[in-house]
Amino acid sequence: MLLEVKELDAGYGYLQILRKVSLQVDTGEYVCIVGPNGAGKSTTMKSISGLLKPMGGKIYFNGEDITGLPAYEVTQKGIAFVSEEMNLFVNMSVQENLLMGAYTIKDKNAQQDRMEFVYDLFPRLAERKSQLAGTMSGGERKMLAIGRGMMSKPTLMLVDEPSFGLAPQLTETVFESLDILIKNGVTIMLVEQNVNKTLSVTDRAYVLENGRIGLDGKSSDVANDSYVKKVFLGV
Numbered sequence: 478m479l480l481e482v483k484e485l486d487a488g489y490g491y492l493q494i495l496r497k498v499s500l501q502v503d504t505g506e507y508v509c510i511v512g513p514n515g516a517g518k519s520t521t522m523k524s525i526s527g528l529l530k531p532m533g534g535k536i537y538f539n540g541e542d543i544t545g546l547p548a549y550e551v552t553q554k555g556i557a558f559v560s561e562e563m564n565l566f567v568n569m570s571v572q573e574n575l576l577m578g579a580y581t582i583k584d585k586n587a588q589q590d591r592m593e594f595v596y597d598l599f600p601r602l603a604e605r606k607s608q609l610a611g612t613m614s615g616g617e618r619k620m621l622a623i624g625r626g627m628m629s630k631p632t633l634m635l636v637d638e639p640s641f642g643l644a645p646q647l648t649e650t651v652f653e654s655l656d657i658l659i660k661n662g663v664t665i666m667l668v669e670q671n672v673n674k675t676l677s678v679t680d681r682a683y684v685l686e687n688g689r690i691g692l693d694g695k696s697s698d699v700a701n702d703s704y705v706k707k708v709f710l711g712v
């Protein structure tokens with residue numbers, strides 16, 4: 478088991494959002510969390526990545542208890558979090574943005590190697606290394622954000638709504654980027670609004686509603702569930 482979340486309670490101040498959320502992710506799996514707005518999907522990701530201290534429950538990564546560790550230590554352990562909120566530095570180049578993602582790697586040569594690896598994964602970023610992030614297209618920016626996440630050499634990547642605000646064609650580019658990561662052995666936990674597409678590409682799904690996991694299973698089974706069809710897929 479790569480990631481194990483056990484009965485996680487989390488929220489903001491006195492407001493509890495997550496109630497006993499349990500989930501597991503195996504190495505190499507492509508897992509998603511789907512659910513309505515405000516269900517607690519981002520809150521789950523933030524708790525795992527150390528941006529939000531859990532109120533209760535446990536989080537294990539590679540068998541090690543990482544509950545409540547600060548974000549930079551969680552990154553060092555091998556978990557990268559990519560989200561809309563953690564914006565790129567628009568006045569910095571692609572290359573500089575990537576280097577910011579390697580902050581847990583001290584050795585300059587190792588940083589360069591890592592950058593070459595990311596450029597190999599996403600040649601489009603290599604073509605645009607000196608372009609300012611702020612002048613990239615929406616899809617390219619998401620690709621850069623994912624590339625920056627890859628700079629810390631994660632084994633697990635938590636990706637929060639990568640297609641948010643993108644036109645359908647660019648959404649495809651983002652899913653292709655994630656596909657490249659999966660093929661390179663990265664484990665992915667994805668949160669997406671695009672439920673249909675997400676259930677068609679991932680291995681397993683958790684359905685989160687009102688801070689609780691209501692249903693989980695193979696993504697194809699979840700996509701065929703009559704409740705999910707009615708509520709999330711509109712069919």
Ligand SMILES: Nc1ncnc2c1ncn2[C@@H]1O[C@H](COP(=O)(O)OP(=O)(O)OP(=O)(O)O)[C@@H](O)[C@H]1O
Binds near residue numbers: 489518
């Ligand atoms: N910093 C915060 N302070 C207070 N409440 C918050 C904070 N961040 C999120 N919330 C609340 O927590 C609840 C869950 O939010 P969360 O972002 O986890 O949902 P989500 O499932 O990711 O939703 P969406 O699909 O809309 O992004 C929401 O009611 C939200 O308003």
